[in-house]
Amino acid sequence: MSSSCSEEDLRTKELLELCQDIVQDMEEYMKPGKAAPIAYETHFLCISALFRVLLARKEYSERALKVSLEAIRNNPADYSCWDFRRQILQKMIGQSSAMLQRELEICDQLCLENPKNYQVWFHRRFLCSYLENPQHELEFTETTLLEDAKNYHAWSHRQWVVDLFEVLGKEEEIFSKKLLEMDFRNNSAWNYRYFILFSNQKTAVHSLQLRQSEVNFAWEMLQRSWRNESAWHYLWKVIDHEWNLFPWITQAIEELKEQQETSHNRFVWITWFHILTYRGETSQANHILDKLRNELDTFHSSFWSCGKEE
């Protein structure tokens, strides 16, 4: 198959024609690296070199936008291109907001194609801060999260949007619940829930009532699986060592210790250890440490050996 008729090659040819006046400067950027040289495809190497020429010339033009976009299509991790586009956009923003909208559409597509790329998500933040479009961003991150429910960039972006545009906490609480209903082991969704309800200055309401209902929620989820570390972390964090405020948890843990299904569950015993430590029952707590080290959590015995209370 001839490669000269591929779409990339056609686009590359057009761009080279558009920049005829500077193509003679490309050679400098096309020499193979002196260490670990990459076997580039021709169209990749040409566009990359052409972009570096424009970058060195600081040419903030319409054609520079086109070349940088092609370079980004070839390699979305080329952060110099993204930087350059932001500089051009900043200079042109006064002229038209349609341009930003168009950039967002490009960004949407590239984000869906490269959901784990740093640059494309940061570029979104840049655009959003001008477009002020929280609703679109919530919908967009939802789309990406339904594809990959643990996408770190997507969650981080959603947190940024919620914080900047003061999105209502109630809707987001429902969103986190929806994701947890899909997979209650999804630690990212638990983290988001904690952020919305307890950490974010703009959505968090600190009340004992909320803590009570969240302890209930975590407990409900734990009943689906006592081995789900995420739900335990959430429970511990919401209780935050104030075991006296949640006396029924102490009771429930005492029961779990006795039940066959959970009597060997290390998380149950770790929780029990925390309760005893809180109560100041040091020798009993140390006894549990020994039990964890020698019997229930031997894989982490080294950790339990150095955790003894004086």
Added chain:
Amino acid sequence: MSETEWKLSSRDLESLYLQNEDTYPTETYLLQRQVERSILKIEHDKLRGEDRLNRDEHREYLHQSLQQLPTSYQALDASQPWLCYWIVHALDLLGDKPTEEEAKGIVEHLSSCQSPHGGFGGGYGQVAHLATTYAAVCALCIVGTPEALQVIQLDKLYNWILSLKNEDGSFRVTEQGESDVRGLYCALAVAYICGLLTHELVENCSTYISSLQSFDGGLGGEPFNEGHGGYSYCGFAALCILNEYWQATENQSVPHSLDIKRLQFWVINRQLELEGGFQGRVNKLVDSCYSFWQGGLIALIDYWIRKHSQSDQVSFKFSGEDLERYLLRYCQCRGGGFRDKPGKPRDLYHTCYALSGLSVAHQNLKESRSSLLPKINYLVNIRVERWEFAAAYFGNKNSLTS
């Protein structure tokens, strides 16, 4: 014990598999079970490879990579100093080094990545970036010749790093780029190696790091993000670097509000008993690169706790034997190189961090033995000897100019 006598840690993986059975399957659970089964399958395979480190094959893979990389590496065109670092560090851990000609090529290539305004970019003509600067500086220290170290333009480097600093103590990775703990770590690590740490540079950094602890105890990339192995390493290693600076200049520990015990509890639980390797986040899958991010973090926490406690604390370890089993038995590829997990192809990133992790694993064995990998300076992930040589070189240089 000699190398031929020892056997990899053997566990009753069948019964661990049965123990891991759980109620109420979800996507997380099903994916996890797939990986567990892929491990059991390797165990059952009569043709399973040997359990020793195939040094020669890895060396050949790395030298070959220095000569030519396939088109699939186009995606890393903006990470060329990383490619150099992954290769030379992996070689260094294997007790090998680039040939004279290769070393010359590396130095010239990295030199071409240096920006006229300070710092190193992903390739010639690319904007300087903190991550590629970290990679370039480490690679040059590993090559270790005066010609290599001379490449780094220290004055410009310092001014450029300082220009990327934000008020909250974080750093942008480029002039126009994103801010997160990677940026902060790379900035401090480079300044630490080159002897460029100043009060101005470190101000507010520990406050930013303290804001990264997640609900689960790990550190995220930005405040309120989920605990993550890579970011936890960056954040805590940066805190340790700050501590070195505070000890040297103020004769006291760096102030911070991280709950280190919780971080420690989080990180030891990231090692998975059946697989032997580490996962990056709670309820995610094992990946060989976390052998270093999490293993190195454990080593740093152990160092921190022992330094800060009066009494002689017992050294805190993870299971080096099990990590070694994961790396050698399940991630080593025929023809050299390491992979993320069974079923994935090898690559240079995983090769570098699997070997770095193996070096950490060797420091966490219950019984010592011969032919271990050399020790790493966990703060920056280059061999201790390379660090010492570079620190002396830059220390000398800075004292001459100041």
